[in-house]
Amino acid sequence: MLTPDLLSQAVETLRRGGVIALPTETVYGLAANAEDELAVRRVFAIKGRPATHPLIVHVARAEELSSWARRVPEEARRLAAAFWPGPLTLVLPRSARATDAVTGGQDTVALRVPDHPVALAVLDALGGGVAAPSANRFGRVSPTTAEHVRVDLGDEVDLLLDGGPCTVGVESTIVDLSSGAPAVLRPGGLAVEEIERVLGRAVPVRTSATVRVSGSLASHYAPRAGVVLAEPSDVASRVEALRAQGRSVGVLGPPTIALPPDVPRYDVPEDPAGAARLLYMRLREADQRGHDVLVACLPRAEGLGIAVRDRLARAAAPRPPGA
Template sequence: MRTISTDLDRALTLLQGGELVAIPTETVYGLAADARQPDAVAKIFALKGRPADHPVIVHIAGKDQLQDWARDIPDTAWRLAEAFWPGSLTLILHRQPGVSDAVTGGQDTVGLRAPAHPLTHALLERFQGGLAAPSANQFGHVSPTTAAHVYSEFGDRVPLILDGGPCQVGVESTIVGLTGDTPSLLRPGGVPREAIEDLLGLRLEHHEKPSTAQVRVSGLLDSHYAPRTPLLTGPLAAIAVEAARRGDAGERVAVLHHSPTHKLAGSSEDHAMPGEPEAYARDLYATLRDFDGGRFDVLLLETPPQSAAWLAVNDRVKRATSQWLG
C-alpha cells in the first residue's frame, strides 16, 4: 500500500495501534502518535533523533478537550482558544496528572493546539484523543511543508503520510505560556503577536533566549530548522561581497534575496523571495529544502525586514543560520 495517501480509516487504525502517521497541518507536517501511549510517542523520538527531554505539542480537536489534558486553566486560555482555534496557536498550561512525561519532557506543563487543516481536524474528531506531533523531519532539520518533504526525510519508515497538500502558513505555531502571572510569547509563529495582545488587552512577555524561558517548549533551541548546506545571512551588500569571494574560489553559491537586484557576481543561482511576510513564511522552508539538495556549497540569505510583521520569519531564519555576515 502506498505510504502517501488520504486514507483516514487507515490513519486511525495505525494510530490506535501505536504506530506513527505523518499529518498535515496549516503550519508544517507533523509526525503523530497517540499521546496516551508512551511507547508510541517514543517511536517519534527514536525516528527523529529528538532529545528525550524536549517536549512535544499535543494536537486536539478543539477547546472542549482542554480539560482532558490541562488543569488550573486560566480565563485567558479559554479566550485564546475561542478566538484562534482551530488555528496556529499553541497554549502552554499545567498538565493533568495523567499526562505522560513522554510528551511533556518531564515538566509539569503541556503544550496544546487544535490545528485548522481540514484533513487533520477530521482525523482528530474521529480519534477523540490527542496526537503528539512534532514536525515530521529529523531533529533540527528544515521542517516539511509537503507530503513529499516528509517522504524525503523518512521514506517508508513512516507507515502512512496523510497528504493534505502544501501547508498554507508554512512556519510553526505561535506558542503562548499561560502558567505564570503574565502570558508570555515563547515562540512567534502563525498567529501574530499583535492579534493576541489586542485580544487580551495586554503586552506579552517575550523570551527571546531559551535559557530565560520558564519552561522548555518545542523549537526554541539556538540551532533549529536548519538546512544541511551552510546558511549564511546578512544585508544584501554583505551577501554580494561573500558571493563574489566564494564564487572566485570556485564554490557553488545560491543567493536568496527579497530586495530587487540583478544576479550577483559569483552567484551560481539567484532566487527572489516574496516581499510580504505571510508569503515569505509560506515559502521559506520549501525554498531552503529545494536549495539544500547538494547542488550548492553555501546558501546566502538576505536578512528579512525587521518589522513586527516579520517576527516569526526572523525567528526561524535566526535559528536556521550557521553564520551572520556584516
C-alpha cells in the first residue's frame, strides 16, 4: 500500500538523485529522475547496463508527449489515446528535454504512461518523468514481484515500493514512429493486432533496426539454466534426449503437455496472455531448482504469444562471455 508518507519519501528520493524500484503493470522498474544525468547513470551502474542502451521515460499522462518529443505524429497521438496508460512505448524524435543519458546518444526518445496506480501516483507527484528499465541485472530475467527485486538488487536501491505482482508480466510493446511508417521494434504486453486495429494498417515487427531500444539484444531475459526451445509436439523427445546426456532438465509449458512424472515442470497457461503473465516467475522458479537445461514450449505466434516467443528466443540465444 502506498501511504502518503511513502509517496513523499519516493518523490524526495527521486528529486535528490536517488534510485527507487517501483511496480508497473509490465515488470518492476528501476527508476531515476529522467532529467538528472547522474541519477540515470547510477541506474546503468546498478544494472550493469551498457551506457549506449537507451532507457524508456515513463510519464504520468499523454499530454506530456510534446515536452519530451519535438515532433508527435498523428498516429502516435491515436495510439496514446487508445492504449495509455498501458504497455505501449512510443519512439519519437527527442526534444531538448531528453538527455543523451536517457537516449543512448540517439536522436530519439522512448516514452510511455504505465498502467499502475503506484507508478502513476509517483509520476504525478514528481511532476516529471522517470527513466525506468527493469529492476534486475542486465540481461537476466525481469522482476514481476517486489521480492524478485530484493533478491536481484538488495540494498543497492534506495527505496522499493511493493505494488504486488505485475498483471501483464512482460515488458511493453515498443513502436517506432520517429520517421516514416510505424514499426514494432519489440513485441510486448500489447498485441500487434491491437495496434494495427487502431491504425488501420499493417505494422511490421522489426526486431533488427537502426534505432536502438530496450530489450533488443540477441541474448536477454536469460535464466541461469540453458534454454532449449521446442514446439508442443517436440517437447517430450527433447527432454528424453537431454536426459540421456545426463542433464538435469525441467519443462516450461502448459499443463496439457504429456511428460514422465519425474520431470519437473513449470506450468504456464495455454492462452498467450496467461503465459506472458507467469513467464518470468516460472523462469525464476526453475532457476531455484538448479536445472542444467529448461525445455521451453513455444506458444502460438499470435497476440501476446509473439512477445512470449520473443523473450524465450532471447533467453535461448548464445550468451556473451561471462554471462
